[in-house]
Amino acid sequence: MKIQRFSRVGFIMAAAGSAVGLGNIWKFPYMTGEYGGGAFVLVYLFTIAFIGFSVMVAEMLIGALGRKDTVGSFETLAPPNKKYWKYAGLIGFNGIIIMTFYSVVIGWIFYYLIILMFGLPSTTEDAKTIFDTLVTQSPGVAIFYHTIAVIIVGYIVHKGIKSGIEKINLILMPALMLILFGLLLYAFSLDGFTKAWSFMFEPKWDKLNSEAIVRAVGHSFFTLSLGMGAIMTYAASLPKDANITKTAFIVTFMDTFIALIAGLVIFSFLFQFGASPSQGPGLVFISLPTILDNFGSLGIIFALLFFLSLAFAGITSAISLVEPVVQYLIDRFDFSRTKAVAFISSIYWLVGIAALLSYTKGWGDLFSIAGKPIFDILEYTTDSILLPLGGLLIAIFIGYEIHQDRVKAELEPEMGEKVYKVWRFSIRYIAPISLLFMMLNLMGIIKI
Ligand code: PHE
Numbered sequence: 001m002k003i004q005r006f007s008r009v010g011f012i013m014a015a016a017g018s019a020v021g022l023g024n025i026w027k028f029p030y031m032t033g034e035y036g037g038g039a040f041v042l043v044y045l046f047t048i049a050f051i052g053f054s055v056m057v058a059e060m061l062i063g064a065l066g067r068k069d070t071v072g073s074f075e076t077l078a079p080p081n082k083k084y085w086k087y088a089g090l091i092g093f094n095g096i097i098i099m100t101f102y103s104v105v106i107g108w109i110f111y112y113l114i115i116l117m118f119g120l121p122s123t124t125e126d127a128k129t130i131f132d133t134l135v136t137q138s139p140g141v142a143i144f145y146h147t148i149a150v151i152i153v154g155y156i157v158h159k160g161i162k163s164g165i166e167k168i169n170l171i172l173m174p175a176l177m178l179i180l181f182g183l184l185l186y187a188f189s190l191d192g193f194t195k196a197w198s199f200m201f202e203p204k205w206d207k208l209n210s211e212a213i214v215r216a217v218g219h220s221f222f223t224l225s226l227g228m229g230a231i232m233t234y235a236a237s238l239p240k241d242a243n244i245t246k247t248a249f250i251v252t253f254m255d256t257f258i259a260l261i262a263g264l265v266i267f268s269f270l271f272q273f274g275a276s277p278s279q280g281p282g283l284v285f286i287s288l289p290t291i292l293d294n295f296g297s298l299g300i301i302f303a304l305l306f307f308l309s310l311a312f313a314g315i316t317s318a319i320s321l322v323e324p325v326v327q328y329l330i331d332r333f334d335f336s337r338t339k340a341v342a343f344i345s346s347i348y349w350l351v352g353i354a355a356l357l358s359y360t361k362g363w364g365d366l367f368s369i370a371g372k373p374i375f376d377i378l379e380y381t382t383d384s385i386l387l388p389l390g391g392l393l394i395a396i397f398i399g400y401e402i403h404q405d406r407v408k409a410e411l412e413p414e415m416g417e418k419v420y421k422v423w424r425f426s427i428r429y430i431a432p433i434s435l436l437f438m439m440l441n442l443m444g445i446i447k448i
Pocket of ligand 1: 022098222317
């Protein structure tokens with residue numbers, strides 16, 4: 001098994017690069033908009049702190065102690081009579097399912113980067129037409145950009161941990177932060193900023209329903225890249241003396257911070273010209289470009305920078321979605337890296353095309369199941385079922401199955417006695433119970 005090691009900064013950037021993705025810059029703002037702002041943000045922050053962070057530590061620990069692909073790490077760490085735990089390592093495949101639609105969305109972003117250079121839509125109607133034409137009427141164009149996304153991601157992953165994944169994250173992550181901070185600085189000067197601030201940080205509890213709570217829990221997993229072995233696979237390449245607790249904290253903090261900044265930037269622009277925050281998934285593709293048109297040619301620059309940051313965030317997350325299965329194929333089936341990447345990429349490229357066609361007018365019916373587009377089914381299944389299930393397995397494995405002295409020896413010196421106790425309580429009770437609750441709720445088995 002030939003695992004390369006990240007440098008310490010390289011690991012933090014790679015793990016943060018995985019976490020900071022479309023979930024932060026595209027999904028978090030529109031979910032906040034849809035679920036009424038402040039109260040949703042508070043629930044989200046609460047789940048990140050009390051569930052997400054604990055599971056992040058647990059997932060990193062499995063990788064750092066196991067030092068193999070996801071299946072291998074579970075197998076190595078499982079007690080001798082419970083080697084069936086290796087099957088939990090198959091959560092790595094969740095990443096490939098996510099990639100089917102994730103790379104389609106990255107494709108949309110590439111398309112926007114090209115067309116926005118030529119001008120912004122001046123009315124919402126125009127903006128809607130651009131988005132709808134791309135998504136529902138131009139399968140050829142969408143497939144083209146989806147293919148470009150698959151090729152770029154495949155190329156980086158095929159270069160391996162050091163000269164592919166680490167290198168690209170060390171470039172794109174600082175660039176992404178620079179762009180978002182720059183946009184935030186400008187947003188400060190707008191009147192819309194105060195409105196954005198109160199929208200995001202003054203909770204209006206009447207807007208909070210049980211659906212919002214369940215979605216916040218699900219999203220905290222998606223945004224931290226938990227429950228599918230991305231963090232675990234990266235952690236197998238963690239430098240030897242790395243402090244897991246500290247690293248997990250930095251990654252969780254960066255992810256949350258960037259989501260909040262993206263939200264503030266988008267809402268400041270939107271509120272400056274009185275646009276509504278609850279536009280759903282079209283928020284950044286439809287409302288934002290239209291609003292930016294009010295800034296004249298500066299608006300084009302803002303729009304390009306914004307979509308560039310989205311593209312960077314998307315790419316660095318995408319590589320972490322593909323890497324676990326690539327590592328699995330290399331470790332278990334002796335694939336060469338190139339062959340593993342080619343094999344896996346062709347599969348999600350093909351399913352991605354089906355997902356993309358399921359939104360089109362001509363093919364929609366053919367690629368829908370029970371009236372639901374395959375795109376939505378894939379997204380719902382991963383977000384609401386597979387990632388929480390992965391998180392649940394990780395929490396149970398670390399909380400109950402693995403030799404507890406080992407966990408203690410690793411984490412207590414890092415956390416101190418008291419924090420370690422709190423973490424352990426969270427991983428044994430709070431995390432599994434909330435995850436179970438959330439899954440049952442989403443599957444309609446119980447209602448809160
Ligand atoms: N965290 C990424 C995002 O916010 C998505 C992701 C999920 C990446 C799971 C890897 C693993 O967009």
